Amino acid sequence: MGQQDNKKQTLYDKLWEDHLVKSRDDGTALIYIDRHLIHEVTSPQAFEGLRLAGRKPWRTDSVVATPDHNVPSDAAERAGGIAGIQDEVSRIQVQTLDENCKDFGIVEFGINDPGQGIVHVIGPETGATLPGMTVVCGDSHTSTHGALGALAHGIGTSEVEHVMATQCLIQKKMKNMLVRVDGELGPGVTAKDVVLAIIGKIGTAGGTGYAIEFGGEVIRGLSMEGRMTVCNMAIEGGARAGMVAVDQVTLDYVKDKPYAPKGDQWDMAVANWSRLHSDDGAHFDAIVELRGEEIEPQVSWGTSPEMVAPISALVPDPAAENDATRKAGIERALEYMGLTAGQKITDINLDRVFIGSCTNSRIEDLRAAAAVAKGHKKAESVKQVLVVPGSQSVKAQAEKEGLDQVFLEAGFEWREPSCSMCLAMNADKLGPGEHCASTSNRNFEGRQGYGGRTHLVSPSMAAAAAIAGHFVDVREMQKEAV
Amino acid sequence: MKAFTQHKGVAAPMDRANVDTDLIIPKQFLKSIKRTGFGPNLFDELRYLDEGQPGQDCSNRPINPDFPLNHPRYQGASVLLARKNFGCGSSREHAPWALDDHGFRAVIAPSFADIFFNNCFKNGLLPIVLEEEIVEQLFQEMYAEEGYELVIDLEQQLVVKPNGETIAFEVDTFRKHCLLNGLDDIGLTLEDADDIRAYEAKRRDEAPWLFDAVK
Numbered sequence A: 001m002g003q004q005d006n007k008k009q010t011l012y013d014k015l016w017e018d019h020l021v022k023s024r025d026d027g028t029a030l031i032y033i034d035r036h037l038i039h040e041v042t043s044p045q046a047f048e049g050l051r052l053a054g055r056k057p058w059r060t061d062s063v064v065a066t067p068d069h070n071v072p073s074d075a076a077e078r079a080g081g082i083a084g085i086q087d088e089v090s091r092i093q094v095q096t097l098d099e100n101c102k103d104f105g106i107v108e109f110g111i112n113d114p115g116q117g118i119v120h121v122i123g124p125e126t127g128a129t130l131p132g133m134t135v136v137c138g139d140s141h142t143s144t145h146g147a148l149g150a151l152a153h154g155i156g157t158s159e160v161e162h163v164m165a166t167q168c169l170i171q172k173k174m175k176n177m178l179v180r181v182d183g184e185l186g187p188g189v190t191a192k193d194v195v196l197a198i199i200g201k202i203g204t205a206g207g208t209g210y211a212i213e214f215g216g217e218v219i220r221g222l223s224m225e226g227r228m229t230v231c232n233m234a235i236e237g238g239a240r241a242g243m244v245a246v247d248q249v250t251l252d253y254v255k256d257k258p259y260a261p262k263g264d265q266w267d268m269a270v271a272n273w274s275r276l277h278s279d280d281g282a283h284f285d286a287i288v289e290l291r292g293e294e295i296e297p298q299v300s301w302g303t304s305p306e307m308v309a310p311i312s313a314l315v316p317d318p319a320a321e322n323d324a325t326r327k328a329g330i331e332r333a334l335e336y337m338g339l340t341a342g343q344k345i346t347d348i349n350l351d352r353v354f355i356g357s358c359t360n361s362r363i364e365d366l367r368a369a370a371a372v373a374k375g376h377k378k379a380e381s382v383k384q385v386l387v388v389p390g391s392q393s394v395k396a397q398a399e400k401e402g403l404d405q406v407f408l409e410a411g412f413e414w415r416e417p418s419c420s421m422c423l424a425m426n427a428d429k430l431g432p433g434e435h436c437a438s439t440s441n442r443n444f445e446g447r448q449g450y451g452g453r454t455h456l457v458s459p460s461m462a463a464a465a466a467i468a469g470h471f472v473d474v475r476e477m478q479k480e481a482v
Numbered sequence B: 001m002k003a004f005t006q007h008k009g010v011a012a013p014m015d016r017a018n019v020d021t022d023l024i025i026p027k028q029f030l031k032s033i034k035r036t037g038f039g040p041n042l043f044d045e046l047r048y049l050d051e052g053q054p055g056q057d058c059s060n061r062p063i064n065p066d067f068p069l070n071h072p073r074y075q076g077a078s079v080l081l082a083r084k085n086f087g088c089g090s091s092r093e094h095a096p097w098a099l100d101d102h103g104f105r106a107v108i109a110p111s112f113a114d115i116f117f118n119n120c121f122k123n124g125l126l127p128i129v130l131e132e133e134i135v136e137q138l139f140q141e142m143y144a145e146e147g148y149e150l151v152i153d154l155e156q157q158l159v160v161k162p163n164g165e166t167i168a169f170e171v172d173t174f175r176k177h178c179l180l181n182g183l184d185d186i187g188l189t190l191e192d193a194d195d196i197r198a199y200e201a202k203r204r205d206e207a208p209w210l211f212d213a214v215k
Ligand code: SF4
Pocket: A068, A069, A118, A119, A120, A139, A141, A357, A358, A359, A418, A419, A422, A423, A440, A441
């Protein structure tokens, strides 16, 4: 393709080049899409568009569907399947996905299918998303799949229709950013704290226009699930795509997944995937560096994911901010959150706790939360602690390990796989003014319920807060336990 | 898609940074399976004093008198002035659908989130990036003058102020072409169907596992 052989490329450059169908004179390119994940919320209008134009999907076997946003997490309601969904508008939407998949011949893991779960949890865990793929979904947290060494990002509904009809996206190449986290994480500090610290540093628009590669010793040292947590929140840093280079951790994770290549194809795939890292000396348009030792457990205090602080910190004072727009932003956030400048983060009391979402609902997340909860009870003052596994398979595994019992004994609720209180489209939501320690990814106004106040934290910090009734440094609890 | 060539309209403010798509259109309205009808719920949590529900008649809801879009002077506005990182958050195309349904044809801001920016073009809504100082100036002038109108000329790539002053803006060639002509980009891509097939054939040799169906 007119490329010099000796050109040093980033991981993103390689993934881009591998999927380039055609460069056009106007600077855009056609990029081929290998895997298209769909869910009930952002797909109905796309199917409708196909029908109106009399178009057929280009490659139905590239599409995998599952309902996740609207499905109830309550076991009794869930047992009734689609017909059992009480909210009529939600029921119609889930039903519509089901019908569209049948009409167009698309594989769907239905509401109570053993393969069902949050799209970004089931992709990697089934091998439906693989290293080297381009992955899209009408959902901004598609960046999660980049942890496998894939080019994965969210798209709008018009693009969902475009990919279904053409198997391609019209794109302009993004810029390259490297976020390197070297050193070592202290005990009790998790992937979630790393990514919150990164967003605190670059800001929610810091990655706009970039594809971010996460690298360095700390990222290399994370499990695949931890890497997914980091890539998941690339979008909260403004970047559509986040990714991590393929290494042995990746290969060990992917091997033997139900839809991973097998036999000769596996060997062929491994050979192909071994090039999926940035070449030494490849050019990045921006490089951001953090030290693992300096990262503490994080808690968001405001209404944007960049409004985050270490657990030992105080709620910031807008008076100390010089930039007028930012100052107004902090003032509005403190008012919405019902917090005072200079207040200790550990003095924030909680009404509810949510452990789940595509950021932190995988088995390791549940193990981490259970390890903290074991032998404790939730604080009286906390009304509800929801634990919502990310998929049917995570749920089954957790139950096999007895984690559900640990949670139930602690007074937590054990729910059915869904997005649940991450965005409160089903019945799980915050009341006005309620504070929630949440392992999800967005603390926007009203995100978890009208007037609700979200604090983003890791699973172990969420469990610790559930027990104490306010934020605590989980490292103190872990020390006591030893 | 409807074409965008030239537009003249009253400007209205959304005067805060990092306006996210949850704020533009809250999640309960995403349960709709249609593309239209989101206008009455645009900025729902700011516009009304109660919690909105899908399918509800909004004409009797308590209005937030402090929210600028509710002020008589901004009724019928079709150009939104906004701040940094407008449209951050989720990929929901319901955000541009709601802006469009409410009557906005263009949004001017110092920066936009990538996915939202992209989604606008698919719906005949023009997002315009201008330098922060220029946006600030437009805000000042708009606040100072009731009925402040801007002309947006896509062909010339100009924003024209009421005093005749012009501000140039950048727009991608391909997107401009599609907007000016109201083109459906699926149709355009399908003109390259042979290239897509040729790519698939090559790729099938290199990486056959990518073509195995999930069952
Ligand atoms: S869990 Fe939350 S962020 Fe993830 S896909 Fe569901 S709603 Fe979106």
